[in-house]
Amino acid sequence: MTGLNLPPDVYPPARYIEKVNLTTGELLDDPILPKQLLVSGHRDFHVVDIYARFLMSRAIEKTKDPETVLQRMRSVRSLGKKTVEVLAGVLGTKNTTGLGKALFGLKDKEYYFRFKKSAVAPDEARRRIAELRRVAIAQLAGACVEGRPALSVLLTGGTGFLGKEIIAQAADDDVVRELVVLIRPKEVRDRKTKQVTRVLSPAERGVDLLKELGLESHPHRDKYRFIDGDIEKPRLGVGDADFARLRTTLTHVIHCAASVSFDDPYEESFRANVLGALNALQFSLDIQESPGSRFVAHTSIETSYIHGRQTHGAAREDEILFPRNFYNNFYELTKAMGSIETDRFMLERGLRLTQLCPAIVVGDARTGNNRGDTKVINAPINTFGRAKMALEDKAGSWTERSKAKMIASLACIFPGNPSAEINLIPVDRVVRGILAALRRPESTGVRIHLANDNRLTSAQIRSIAHEEIEVDVKLAEPTLHRTVTLPLLTKALTSLNEPKLAGALGTLSQIFGGYSEWGQPVHEVGNDVEILGLPYPRPHAEHVFRMVCRHNRFVQSFGIIRDPLEIARRERLWSEVVARLEQSSGAHVGVMSAAAFRTALRAAIDPETFQPQA
Numbered sequence: 001m002t003g004l005n006l007p008p009d010v011y012p013p014a015r016y017i018e019k020v021n022l023t024t025g026e027l028l029d030d031p032i033l034p035k036q037l038l039v040s041g042h043r044d045f046h047v048v049d050i051y052a053r054f055l056m057s058r059a060i061e062k063t064k065d066p067e068t069v070l071q072r073m074r075s076v077r078s079l080g081k082k083t084v085e086v087l088a089g090v091l092g093t094k095n096t097t098g099l100g101k102a103l104f105g106l107k108d109k110e111y112y113f114r115f116k117k118s119a120v121a122p123d124e125a126r127r128r129i130a131e132l133r134r135v136a137i138a139q140l141a142g143a144c145v146e147g148r149p150a151l152s153v154l155l156t157g158g159t160g161f162l163g164k165e166i167i168a169q170a171a172d173d174d175v176v177r178e179l180v181v182l183i184r185p186k187e188v189r190d191r192k193t194k195q196v197t198r199v200l201s202p203a204e205r206g207v208d209l210l211k212e213l214g215l216e217s218h219p220h221r222d223k224y225r226f227i228d229g230d231i232e233k234p235r236l237g238v239g240d241a242d243f244a245r246l247r248t249t250l251t252h253v254i255h256c257a258a259s260v261s262f263d264d265p266y267e268e269s270f271r272a273n274v275l276g277a278l279n280a281l282q283f284s285l286d287i288q289e290s291p292g293s294r295f296v297a298h299t300s301i302e303t304s305y306i307h308g309r310q311t312h313g314a315a316r317e318d319e320i321l322f323p324r325n326f327y328n329n330f331y332e333l334t335k336a337m338g339s340i341e342t343d344r345f346m347l348e349r350g351l352r353l354t355q356l357c358p359a360i361v362v363g364d365a366r367t368g369n370n371r372g373d374t375k376v377i378n379a380p381i382n383t384f385g386r387a388k389m390a391l392e393d394k395a396g397s398w399t400e401r402s403k404a405k406m407i408a409s410l411a412c413i414f415p416g417n418p419s420a421e422i423n424l425i426p427v428d429r430v431v432r433g434i435l436a437a438l439r440r441p442e443s444t445g446v447r448i449h450l451a452n453d454n455r456l457t458s459a460q461i462r463s464i465a466h467e468e469i470e471v472d473v474k475l476a477e478p479t480l481h482r483t484v485t486l487p488l489l490t491k492a493l494t495s496l497n498e499p500k501l502a503g504a505l506g507t508l509s510q511i512f513g514g515y516s517e518w519g520q521p522v523h524e525v526g527n528d529v530e531i532l533g534l535p536y537p538r539p540h541a542e543h544v545f546r547m548v549c550r551h552n553r554f555v556q557s558f559g560i561i562r563d564p565l566e567i568a569r570r571e572r573l574w575s576e577v578v579a580r581l582e583q584s585s586g587a588h589v590g591v592m593s594a595a596a597f598r599t600a601l602r603a604a605i606d607p608e609t610f611q612p613q614a
Contacts, residue, residue, distance in 0.1 A: 011270070011274070012031075012032070013032045013033075013034055013037060013333075013337075014031070014032050015337075016115060016116060016336075016337050016340050017032055017037070017113050017114070017115060017116065017322060018032075018113070018114060018115075018116055019032055019111050019112075019113055020111060020112055020113070020114060021110065021111055022109065022110050022111055022112055023110065028111055030111075032113070034266040034330065034333070035266075036113075037113065037326060037327055037333055038326055038327050038328070038329065038330070038333070039309055039325060039326040039327065039328060039514065040514075041326070042109075042326060043479075044479070044482065044483050058477070059072075060417070060419055060518055061417065061418050061419050064419070066518065112322075112324065113322045114321070114322045115320065115321065115322045115336075115340065118343065118344075118347060119347075119348065120347040120348065125347050128346075128347055128350070129346070129347075129444070129445035130445075132346065132350065132352045132444050132445055133352075133441065133442060133444040133445055135352065136296055136297050136352045136441035136444040137441045137442070139251075139294070139295065139296040139297075139352075139441070140251075140296050140439070140441045142294065143251045143294055143296060148174070148175065149175045149251075149438075149439050150175070150177045151175055151176050151177060151178075151251045151252055151296075151438055151439075152177060152178040152180070152249045152250050152251050152252075152294070153170075153176055153178065153179050153180065153250070153251065153252045153253070153254060153438065154180045154181075154182065154246065154250055154252070154253045154254070155167070155179060155180065155181050155182065155254045155256060156182045156229075156231050156236065156253075156254070156255050156256055156257040156276075156280060157231075157255075157256035157257030157258065157301075158181035158182065158183055158209070158226075158256070159183060159205070159209065160256065160257070160260075161361065161370065161371065161373040161375070161427065162256055162301065162358075162361060162427060162430065162431065163181075163256050163257075164209070164212075164213060164371050165371075165427045165428065165430075165431045166179075166254065166256065166431050166434060166435070167179065167181065167209070167210075167213060167215070167224070168213050168215070169428070169431050169432070169435060170223070170435065171213075171215050171218050171220055171223075172220070173435055175435075175438065175439055176223065176435070176438070177223060178223055178225065178249070179223055179224050179225070180225045180226075180227060180246065180250070181202075181206065181209075181224065181225070181226045181227070182227060182228075182229035182230075182231070182236060182237075182238070182257075183202045183205050183206065183209075183226050183227070183228070183229070184202070184228065184229070184230055184237075185199050185200060185201055185202060185205075185228065186199065186200040186205055187199055187200075188200060201228075202226040202227055202228045202229075203226050205226065206224065206225075206226030209226075210224060211565070212371070212564045212565060212568050213371075213568070214568060214572065227239075227242045228242075229242075231255075231257045231272075231276040231279055231280060232271060232272075232275060232276060232279065233279065234279060234282075235279070235282075235283055235286070236279055236280060236283045238283070246287060247286070247287055247290035247293060248290065248292050248293065248294065249294065250287050250293075250294065250295055251294050251295060251296045251438075252295075252296055252297060252298070252299060252438050253280065253283065253284045253287070253298045253299065254299045254301065254434060254438075255276075255277065255280035255281075255284075255298065255299070255300050255301060256301045256434075257272075257276060257280075258272055258273050258276065258301070258335070259272035259273055259331065260331065260375060260376065261331065262328070262329045262331050262510070262511040263329065263507060263510050263511055264330060264331065265330065266330045266333075266334070269330040269331055269333070269334040270330075270334050270337070272334075273331070273334040273335050273337070273338045274334050274337045274338045274341060276338075277300065277338040277341055277342065278341055280298070280300075281298065281300075281341065281342060281345040281351060281353075282345075284298035284351060284353070285345065285349060285350075285351045288350075288351060288352065295352075296352065296438075296441060297352040297353055297354060297438075297441060297444055298351055298352065298353040298354075299353065299354050299356060299434060299437050299438065300338075300339075300342045300353055300354070300355045300356070301356055301358070301434070302335055302338065302339050302342075302355055302356065302357045302358075302447075303331075303332070303335045303357055303358060303359075304357040304358060304359045304423065304449045304450070304451045304521075304523045305328070305331075305332045305335070305359070305360075305521070306320055306332065306335050306336040306339050306357060307320065307321070307323060307336075307521045307523070308322075308323030308325065308326060308327040308328065308332055308333075308336070308521070309323045309324075309325030309326055309327070309328065309519050309520070309521070310323050310325070310521035310522070314521075314522045314523065314524040315449075315521040315522065315523050315524060316524045317357075317446075317447050317448060317449050317524050317525075317526070317527055318446075318447065320336060320339060320340070320447075323521075325519055328514035328515060329511075329514065339355060339357075339447070342355055346445060352441075352444050352445075353444065353445070354437045354443040354444055354445070354446060354448070355446070355447040355448065356430075356433060356434060356437060356448050356450055357447060357448065357449050357450060357451070358425055358430045358450040358451070359423035359424065359425045359449070359450065359451035359452060359523060360376060360377060360422060360423055360424050360425065360515075361376070361425055361426075361427050361430055362376075362377050362378075362424050362425070362426055362427065362544060362545070362548050363426065363427060363544075363547065363548045363551055364426055364427060364428045364547075365426035365428055365429060365539045365543075365544050365547075366428075366547065366575075366578060366582070366588065366589070367547060367551065367571070367574055367575050367578045368544075368547035368548040368549070368550055368551030368552070368555075369551060369555070369571045369574065369575065370427070370548070370551065370552075371564070371567065371568070371571070372556065372561075372562065372564055372567040374556075374559045377424065377545075377548065378548070378552055378559070379508060379511070379512075380414060380508055380512060381465070381469070381548065381549055381552045381558070382552060382556075382558040382559035383411055383504065383505075383508060384411070384412055384414075384465055384469050384471050384473055385469050385471070385552065385553055385557075385558030385559075386411070386558050386559070387407075387408035387409075387411040387412050387471055388408070388469055388470060388471040388558075389558065390404045390405070390407065390408040390411075391404070391405055391408045391471070403496060406496070407493065407496060407498055407501065410489055410492065410493060410501075410505075411501060411505065412471055412472060412473050412474060413473075413474050413476050413481070413485065413489065413505075414462075414473050414474070414475060414476065414508070414512075414516070415475075415476050415477075415478040415481040415482065415486075415509050415512065415513040415516055415517075416458030416461070416462070416475040416476070416478065416512075416516035417458060417475075417477065417478060417516060417517055417518045418457060418458050418459035418462075418475055419457055419458070419459070419518055420457060420458045420515070420516045420517055420518050420519075420520060421455040421456065421457055421520055421522070422455060422456050422457075422458070422461070422515055422516070422520070423451050423452050423455050423520075423523060424452060424455075424456060424541050424544060424545060425450055425451055425452050425538075425539070426539050426544050429450065429534065429538070429539060430450045432534060433448070433450045433528055433532050433534055436532040436533055436534065437532060440531060440532060440533070442531060443527075443531050443532065446527060446531060447527075448527040448528055448531060448532065449523045449524060449525050449527065449528065450528055451523040451525050451528075452525070452538050452539065452541055453525050453538055454538065454540065454541050455522075455541060456541045456542065456545055458475055458516045459475070460542065460545075461545065462475055464542065464545055464546055464549060465549060467546075467593075467594040468546055468549035468550055468553065468594050469549055469553060470594075478513050478514075478516060478517045479517075481509060481513065482509060482513055486505065486506060486509050489502065489505060490502045490505070490506060493505070525538070540588070540590065542590065543588050543589075543590025543591060544590065546590045546594075547578075547589065547590050550597060551571075551574065554574070554601065554605075554607070554610075555567065555570045555571060555574050555610075570610050573605065573610065573611075573612065574605075577601065577604045577605060580604070581597075581600055
């Protein structure tokens with residue numbers, strides 16, 4: 001733990017990663033700091049370095065040939081090194097490394113990082129996985145009633161975006177006979193005094209959750225049970241009575257809880273994404289090893305971005321390598337660490353499990369419905385939308401309106417390389433994959449990307465936002481935005497008495513700046529169709545993103561509507577309207593132009609009340 005300012009219960013990165021001499025291949029004993037594992041720790045240290053990245057970005061955009069551009073940049077770098085050597089001779093110094101760094105920002109890494117190898121040899125690993133799969137198939141057969149699986153499933157993360165969709169889809173899934181949702185009590189505080197006025201029990205929170213999902217009167221309402229628990233506690237914080245029942249009834253555990261905050265510090269990300277995963281894995285192993293257990297398998301929800309910045313070849317489903325271009329944030333890094341722990345529990349301790357790795361999860365493929373989520377891709381959409389509302393606001397004096405327009409224009413500057421690709425996958429497909437894994441024990445021991453094979457570029461996102469939100473988004477080259485434009489924007493907005501907006505733009509840049517740079521991974525896909533049986537073709541990313549924009553604009557009013565019951569009411573009406581439009585046109589509503597969709601929507605829904613037109 002030397003050199004790491006971490007709580008005593010947090011493992012250092014060296015548990016998973018080793019530092020290797022690039023020339024000799026020897027292991028280095030240097031401490032590995034979390035910040036060294038992010039791309040942000042290896043750039044923006046010199047004006048020449050910053051400008052070189054800007055030129056490389058522009059060259060890739062113009063030529064559409066990143067490999068050739070990278071090769072030329074290597075040639076330029078080699079020329080820079082030779083220049084430094086000549087200058088060092090003229091100046092009579094042997095410190096060529098320091099001179100190159102001072103003059104041109106040249107950084108020679110004499111090491112690289114890699115994940116530590118598994119203690120289990122590949123042939124033995126394959127043998128163990130085959131045996132785990134064989135037992136899982138037998139266990140599922142034993143959990144059948146009248147030839148059909150009758151599953152009892154424990155779910156963590158049930159109040160999150162993905163967890164809510166799992167609860168909703170499980171309602172009509174005849175195979176899931178019982179869904180036990182782990183949920184913590186919730187303190188309700190007075191808005192003014194901040195004093196706790198009451199504490200909602202897990203059962204009470206469950207009632208509210210089912211009401212929000214429109215399941216309070218569902219015929220299968222009784223399949224849900226909500227129990228007290230906490231993923232950051234041993235045995236998931238489950239009480240003795242509940243555990244005694246679960247150990248003989250559970251067939252599956254879906255570990256969905258995680259921190260999806262891309263800007264959390266290492267300690268918080270590790271606690272949620274690694275220690276939480278360890279607690280869930282140990283819980284499942286305890287259930288699996290209980291006498292008389294019906295347990296089939298543990299389903300771990302990871303992310304396809306555990307592969308970090310991969311620029312050479314596709315990120316494969318069957319392996320995880322430390323990215324030579326590092327990770328975008330601690331979320332990705334700690335999810336990768338969690339995946340390694342999951343492999344260890346499977347190979348070294350015999351836990352039957354499947355790893356599912358979604359890409360960037362967005363709203364429903366047909367409707368864009370997201371149950372009020374305002375995170376990830378919804379955040380910039382809502383920022384652009386509120387900028388549009390500010391531009392259209394006619395209230396106030398000429399000076400106030402001018403100021404509002406200036407602020408709105410600043411809010412619509414977004415860091416993005418036009419050619420950078422972003423992998424969006426609808427939440428309904430992800431959950432179909434999760435539920436399919438429960439009844440397909442042949443997925444045991446497999447890592448499966450729930451990702452898309454058609455991706456959107458930043459340029460496409462800008463174009464769609466222009467059509468759907470009716471606002472001009474200006475793409476800023478990420479390196480210059482991060483180092484030059486954003487500090488100027490922050491200063492300007494602060495002088496305009498808009499510190500919150502300045503902070504929001506800084507957060508957006510920190511979160512999305514990495515994903516909108518060139519060099520994001522291309523995810524290998526195939527197991528989702530071949531093993532889980534999900535339909536092909538995969539969702540059309542452009543149509544999906546259009547519906548997300550439309551949903552956020554009309555259903556959520558760009559994040560202004562926050563009441564979950566009101567959002568649920570609106571989403572039900574929205575779904576009905578979308579279904580009618582699809583029925584009349586015979587095609588996905590995302591095919592409709594933005595103008596045609598708005599006309600059809602006004603004919604169906606009163607925009608002021610969000611009620612059906614008379």
